[in-house]
Amino acid sequence: MVLMISEPKRRPEEVFTPRGEFNPRMYTPRTSLESDFRTKLRQSSHLVLYGESGCGKSWLYRSFFSQNAVMFKIVNLADASRNGKITPEILRAVNPAPGGQLTGYDTKKSAGGGLPGVATAVLEQTNKYIVPADDPLRAAISLFRAQAGAGAAFLVFDNLERIFEKPALMEELADIITLADDDAFLQHKVRFLIVGVPSGVREYFARTPSHRTVSNRLLELQEVSRMSQQEAEALVVRGFEGELEYKIEAVDRFDIIRHIEWATDRIPQAMQEYCLQLAFVGEATRTVTKVMLEQADDVWLKSSLSSAYTVVEGQLNERDTRVQRRNQVLYVLGRMDGEEFKAAQVEAKVRTLFYPNEPSATIGGVPNALSELALTGGAGAVLRKTPKGDAYMFLDPQYRMCIRVMLKLGANNAVEKIASSKI
């Protein structure tokens, strides 16, 4: 008799890791972003990668560089912000010596300049790259080149937004980028990838005094935003079927996948959060069924979306209000396409969704409801005006997800939140 020893099944939290370390097994390819990256990799400029938080910037470059044999080192600007300087973080990224030897660099430098003993030794081992000991940045770059051999090498400055309140660090970064144009640097062909949220990137160029010279040296990659439908579906399938070996109920497969995409707006981090909850719900049977979605919605609202839930709840009119205009507007906002919406578009959608048989009914109060939803203070705003001032957008993408999962149409098309006892 042959004894089959099967591998232990993987657990939900090992598969869906919404804020976890990069996991190549769960990385779902981003076709269009990767192809844009591939083209721009072949040019010699430094690169900028931007996109809202949770959309997958860090996972994208980690996967892309690994797949394309690019050596990369990450300088976390959050650390630089905490420690007050970028250059030591570059040294740390390039030569993460154990036991705090790089602190030795600071001591030595203050005693008259020079690299720490260990770092110098590493540099000397490379022979070809003898560098002036009083220039730590140059030392780091040439050490990095030595490590990368003849291959492509990128220094990644991640979380740019973390330094935009710190003028000294923004200047230091601008200097680093400008310096990277001199011959001594150019010979090493070490390139920079700057990563941040869109407002952080814009802010940086607006606030950096030499922004024109700096921006001339940078090439923007395609914005990292929500996944395409195919990518989102691939993520769900890879997680549940590939990794967890769950069965997605065949008759409802389409609806289940569409619901996950709809609720999470195809934002990868939200997808992983939602799928983790759904995977817990289905753990006992190792299946995913349509009825489980309701339970997953509830848990998700309670956990990841709880603060958005409180704000949206505060904005709902009392149930017995005769015309629930603000509630209708909220409901409709969860169903608007695009990032920005004008009052007239919202009004048109209120009409089609709530008064389809009354084409000439007056739909008053939409502009008012929108401006109330954008007012800070009180219940907390859900929207904000666009910079041009002629439209609105969500203050945070979480509000759209929350509204989608939280608000339902009840009897007489009244907008209701899902049973509050569950929350």
Ligand SMILES: Nc1ncnc2c1ncn2[C@@H]1O[C@H](COP(=O)(O)OP(=O)(O)OP(=O)(O)O)[C@@H](O)[C@H]1O
């Ligand atoms: N391509 C992908 N495939 C599967 N999951 C992904 C993918 N990209 C991102 N994720 C999921 O989304 C989470 C957030 O991604 P990531 O950390 O790359 O976002 P980010 O844009 O760098 O956000 P932040 O600006 O907050 O750093 C990851 O931890 C992972 O769970």
Ligand SMILES: [Mg+2]
């Ligand atoms: Mg990131």
